[in-house]
Amino acid sequence: NIMLVDDGRKAVIMDFGISGVADESESDELKAVSAATGESASVDDTGGKEVDWDVTSAGMGTPKYMPPEQWTKRGYGPPSDIYSLGAIVFECLTGRPVFGAGSMYVLLNAHLNEAPPRLRSIDPSIPKDIDEAVDKALAKDPANRFRRAEDFAEAITGLSKFRRWIPFMIRAMALAVVLGLLTFGVIKIQRAITIEIMRPSVSRLAELIARGVDPAMLESIHTEEDMNRREFTEIRDYLRVQADSNPEVKYVYILRSVEPPANWEFVVDKDDPGADGGAPPGEEYNEDFPGMNVALSMGVRASDQDFVSDDWGLLLSGYAPIGSETGAGGYILGVDVDNSTLVWFQRVVIAGGVVSWISLVILFISVERRRQAKERLRRRVAADS
Structure with missing residues (x-):
């Protein structure tokens, strides 16, 4: 006896056991x-x-x-x-x-x-x-x-069909995790190797460029109006020549140490204000990387420990003091080197991981569908016999 009810259960079996x-x-x-x-x-x-x-x-x-x-x-x-x-x-x-x-x-x-x-x-x-x-x-x-x-x-x-695919989905997710970890590991290893190779070169390049800057000329550059001064033009042109001579260089700039909270301000930037990354004299620079302080306080060349991502790619920065002055009011020269090779490598590895995962998923789907088809055929044969 099955009765229709209106309490959310829809249908209810009213009794058991009588037939038995x-x-x-x-x-x-x-x-x-x-x-x-x-x-x-x-x-x-x-x-x-x-x-x-x-x-x-x-x-x-x-x-x-x-x-x-x-x-x-x-x-x-x-x-x-x-x-x-x-x-x-x-x-x-x-x-x-x-x-x-x-x-x-x-x-x-x-x-x-x-x-x-x-x-x-x-x-x-x-x-x-x-x-x-x-x-x-x-x-x-x-x-x-x-x-x-x-x-x-x-x-x-339809839940049975969904549940038949649960083991497959678990395997696919596990595969995605494995490939993701593998891809991440390969990129991290390559990144670490690249950093270890580039850091000495970047800091050395910053030191070489800094040697060509006269710190006395920087004392006359403080605001945007000073961009018309001869000292600013000469230093900016020098920085541009150095950047053009080193295609991997993305930015070259000179910073002055100031009192907190800003910590730093631009003195000369190879790029004009309004250009990508260009900054006028006196503009605050609020980033404070360890390598910058090492170069200023210890008077030696230094570099960042890792790449910094921005809109233009991965950058590794090197720093060197200008002249012998250290402490407040001192100057450092910064060089940001673009590592397009690593960016390209990362994209290739990620694309390869995605393609591999998709290919294996398609293969798993094909194998799973074939297995389910064989299972349906086996059941049909068993039913007919």
């Missing part, structure tokens, strides 16, 4: 059918009359929902309930029972020997997955049905 109790004794009518069919049947003899099988009991259940083994009293168990549930779902979706009303013998023969009609043969709009799930639930052999009602429910809702 009724099965313990076989009526005289069942014995008569057994003699006529050669099987141990469990139906009431209606004498060939048309019967409303919605309400008429056949010894131990409602006939139109009874599985073959319940008619013949062979191996009745949980798979039998799957069959009955499949028959109920069939009727809910089509508005008609799996096997229509008729005499007891007609219904008995249908459940024992006739293949149930496919849902899509009655209503083509029914999804294929639901059609296949109900057909499996109505299999004659209990071994070919769903083992659990939960499996049947998942097949109807």
Whole structure:
């Protein structure tokens, strides 16, 4: 007995166990059918009359929902309930029972020997997955049905297909993590090697350029108006020549140490204000990298420990003091070197990792689909046999 309710559960089974109790004794009518069919049947003899099988009991259940083994009293168990549930779902979706009303013998023969009609043969709009799930639930052999009602429910809702792909998705995610870590590791190693190679060269280049700057000329440059002074023009032109002579150099600039909070201000920049990175004299520079302080306070060349990313790529900076003055009011020259080679390498490695992951995912999908196709074929063969 299944009742429709309006409390969120939609449908509720009202009782259990009555059919099981009724099965313990076989009526005289069942014995008569057994003699006529050669099987141990469990139906009431209606004498060939048309019967409303919605309400008429056949010894131990409602006939139109009874599985073959319940008619013949062979191996009745949980798979039998799957069959009955499949028959109920069939009727809910089509508005008609799996096997229509008729005499007891007609219904008995249908459940024992006739293949149930496919849902899509009655209503083509029914999804294929639901059609296949109900057909499996109505299999004659209990071994070919769903083992659990939960499996049947998942097949109807599509969760079973999703769950079949869960192991694949886990493997794909694990592969993505492995490839990601491998890619990250390769980039980090290459980055570390490149930094160790470049740091001495960058700091040495800063020192060489700084030697060509007269610190006395810097004392007359403080504001943007000083850009018209001869001292500014000469130093700026010198910085531009040095940058042009070293194509890997992105920026060359001279900074003056000032009191906090700014810490630094531009004195001369090879780029004009308004250009990419260009700054006029007196503009504050709020970054304060360790290499800058080493160059100023200790009077030696220094460099950053790692690349700095900006809109133009990866930069590694070197610094050198200008003249012998250190401490407040001292000057340093900074050189930012663009490492386009490392940027290119990173892009190649990342692209290679992505392509490898996509290729392996496609391969896994192909293998998984083939495996599932073989599994469906195996089940179909088992059902036919």
